[in-house]
Amino acid sequence: xxxxxxxxxxxxxxxxxxxxxxxxxxxxxxxxxxxxxxxxxxxxxxxxxxxxxxxxxxxxxxxxxxxxxxxxxxxxxxxxxxxxxxxxxxxxxxxxxxxxxxxxxxxxxxxxxxxxxxxxxxxxxxxxxxxxxxxxxxxxxxxxxxxxxxxxxxxxxxxxxxxxxxxxxxxxxxxxxxxxxxxxxxxxxxxxxxxxxxxxxxxxxxxxxx
Amino acid sequence: xxxxxxxxxxxxxxxxxxxxxxxxxxxxxxxxxxxxxxxxxxxxxxxxxxxxxxxxxxxxxxxxxxxxxxxxxxxxxxxxxxxxxxxxxxxxxxxxxxxxxxxxxxxxxxxxxxxxxxxxxxxxxxxxxxxxxxxxxxxxxxxxxxxxxxxxxxxxxxxxxxxxxxxxxxxxxxxxxxxxxxxxxxxx
Numbered sequence: 001x002x003x004x005x006x007x008x009x010x011x012x013x014x015x016x017x018x019x020x021x022x023x024x025x026x027x028x029x030x031x032x033x034x035x036x037x038x039x040x041x042x043x044x045x046x047x048x049x050x051x052x053x054x055x056x057x058x059x060x061x062x063x064x065x066x067x068x069x070x071x072x073x074x075x076x077x078x079x080x081x082x083x084x085x086x087x088x089x090x091x092x093x094x095x096x097x098x099x100x101x102x103x104x105x106x107x108x109x110x111x112x113x114x115x116x117x118x119x120x121x122x123x124x125x126x127x128x129x130x131x132x133x134x135x136x137x138x139x140x141x142x143x144x145x146x147x148x149x150x151x152x153x154x155x156x157x158x159x160x161x162x163x164x165x166x167x168x169x170x171x172x173x174x175x176x177x178x179x180x181x182x183x184x185x186x187x188x189x190x191x192x193x194x195x196x197x198x199x200x201x202x203x204x205x206x207x208x209x210x
Numbered sequence: 211x212x213x214x215x216x217x218x219x220x221x222x223x224x225x226x227x228x229x230x231x232x233x234x235x236x237x238x239x240x241x242x243x244x245x246x247x248x249x250x251x252x253x254x255x256x257x258x259x260x261x262x263x264x265x266x267x268x269x270x271x272x273x274x275x276x277x278x279x280x281x282x283x284x285x286x287x288x289x290x291x292x293x294x295x296x297x298x299x300x301x302x303x304x305x306x307x308x309x310x311x312x313x314x315x316x317x318x319x320x321x322x323x324x325x326x327x328x329x330x331x332x333x334x335x336x337x338x339x340x341x342x343x344x345x346x347x348x349x350x351x352x353x354x355x356x357x358x359x360x361x362x363x364x365x366x367x368x369x370x371x372x373x374x375x376x377x378x379x380x381x382x383x384x385x386x387x388x389x390x391x392x393x394x395x396x397x398x
Contacts, residue, residue, distance in 0.1 A: 003303035004235065033389060040385035044378045051374065053253075087380055091373040092253070094234045099303075152303055166302060 001064055001144055001170075002050075002088070002103055003151060005096030012154045017101030023078035023108055031076045038195055039080050042072050046084040050094060054176060061173045067140030068181050070111025071119060071133070072195055077111035078104065102151050110143030122185060122196065129189075130182050137181025138174045145170040237263075237298040238363045239308045240356055241288060243349075246310065250282045250298040255364075257282025261300045268292055288313065 008016075031039060049063040070077045082104045088094040095103045114136045121132035149163035188195050234253040239246060246265075250258035263284045265274035273289040278298070288294075293312040299305045342350070 002234070004305045006307070007303045007305050028388070031388075033393070036385050036389040036392075040382050043381045043385070047377050047381060048374060083381055083384055087377040091377050092234060094253075148303065162302075169302065 001107060001148060002085075002095030003099045003106070003148070005098050007155060008099060008102060008151060009154060012151055013098055013102060016099070016103075016105050016151070020078070020082060020101040020104040020108070023075075023105070023112075024082050027073075027076045027078035027080075030074065031079070034194075035073065035076055039073055039076050041195075042069050043080040043084050045069075046081060047087055050088060051092070061170075061176065063180060064107065064141055064144065064173060064177060065137075065180075066107045066111040066144060067114050067137035067177060068184055070108075070113070070115035070140060071122065071136050071181070071185070073111075074115050074119075075112055077115070078108045081108040081111065106144050106147045106151060109147060110140045113143060114140045123189075130186065133185035134178040134182040136178075136185075138178035141170055141174040141177050142167065145174075235261075235298060235300055235304045235306045237296060237306050237308045238360065239296045239310050240359060241310060241313055242356060243352060244288050244313070246286055246288050246294075246296075248278070248284045248296055248298070248308070250278050250284070250300075252300075252304075258298060258300050261298050264297045264299065265289060266295045266297065 046065050046069050049065040051062070053062050066077070066081065069080055073080055082100070085095060085100055085103050085107070086097075089097055089100060118132045118136045118139075122129055122136070124132065145166040146163060149159065149166040152162050152166075153159045185196065235250065235258060236252075237248060237250045239248040241247075248263060250261050250263070252258060257280065258278050259280055259282065261278040261282070263274075263276040263278060264272055265276075265286075267273050267290055273294070274286060276284045276286055278284045291313050294310040295307055296310060297305060297307040
């Protein structure tokens with residue numbers, strides 16, 4: 001997911017930076033006091049997640065967690081992922097500073113998209129909620145791999161070829177991410193429901209207490 | 211039964227998938243007496259298999275193209291003596307480069323130019339010191355340089371705990387600063 005420096009052309013880099021800047025500004029605007037605390041927490045998780053490598057067959061993948069970030073933060077996923085990527089670039093040499101904008105869009109835009117699409121379903125009990133949270137993790141990575149392909153297309157590669165390569169290459173991450181997101185959501189639901197409820201208008205916790 | 215078959219198929223699919231995924235990529239290169247040795251790895255010291263190696267000279271012309279083997283290694287004779295830029299490309303936006311200094315012909319032809327003041331280390335031109343000829347000394351120096359350069363590079367590429375902890379500290383700091391600025395604005 002992290003595009004290295006020197007791969008993309010200037011127009012793509014600039015477009016990415018502009019969209020990322022807009023997203024970060026809007027995300028910060030929407031972030032309230034409580035949201036800042038969860039943003040710091042989730043950003044830390046995102047920052048560390050890329051270091052956790054899982055070996056699936058010959059492929060080694062690492063967690064992205066953008067679905068989870070979107071689920072918890074909504075639009076604040078933009079500043080969160082931007083911060084995480086900035087520090088990954090500076091401290092671990094993942095991606096690069098010039099590609100920061102593009103990488104932010106590639107990972108944060110799907111995060112916001114899945115949160116808008118699926119957050120109403122997440123709080124449902126039972127199978128529905130579990131499937132929705134799995135879908136959240138799965139689809140976020142899926143959309144990211146498509147955006148990654150779209151960014152790389154301007155380097156002169158064929159979109160169909162690169163999109164297939166990107167989706168197939170990231171398929172293990174999607175599955176792992178889906179299960180991981182479902183697990184974390186079910187854990188948060190029991191232990192720290194406020195983190196998830198800040199997204200949903202109706203508080204289902206109230207019903208349980210009565 | 212059908213779902214089991216589907217899972218098996220998916221598993222096979224995943225097993226065949228290219229390992230060139232979202233990772234940091236590194237290239238390390240050395241000139242071992244006219245032979246350029248390159249080693250390309252992803253984060254966690256996993257080799258870049260079948261990655262493309264491109265070599266550019268100072269003018270930016272492509273002078274060599276090669277491919278890494280199963281161990282991420284690619285060796286080739288130095289195409290020209292000037293400074294070179296070596297680039298590894300694993301596809302999917304994973305690229306990195308390494309600058310190789312020019313192999314100075316003055317240094318290559320007569321050894322004592324290296325360290326004229328350090329008589330203790332550099333042996334006299336003709337006499338053998340400790341049973342070693344000047345050529346042996348030169349070779350030994352090369353070997354030591356190679357080993358040191360390699361281990362220094364590896365140490366730098368490792369993800370260290372203090373970086374992780376420091377990064378989390380920065381995150382908390384950034385968002386804390388943001389919350390503080392916002393609370394001040396709201397208070398005014």
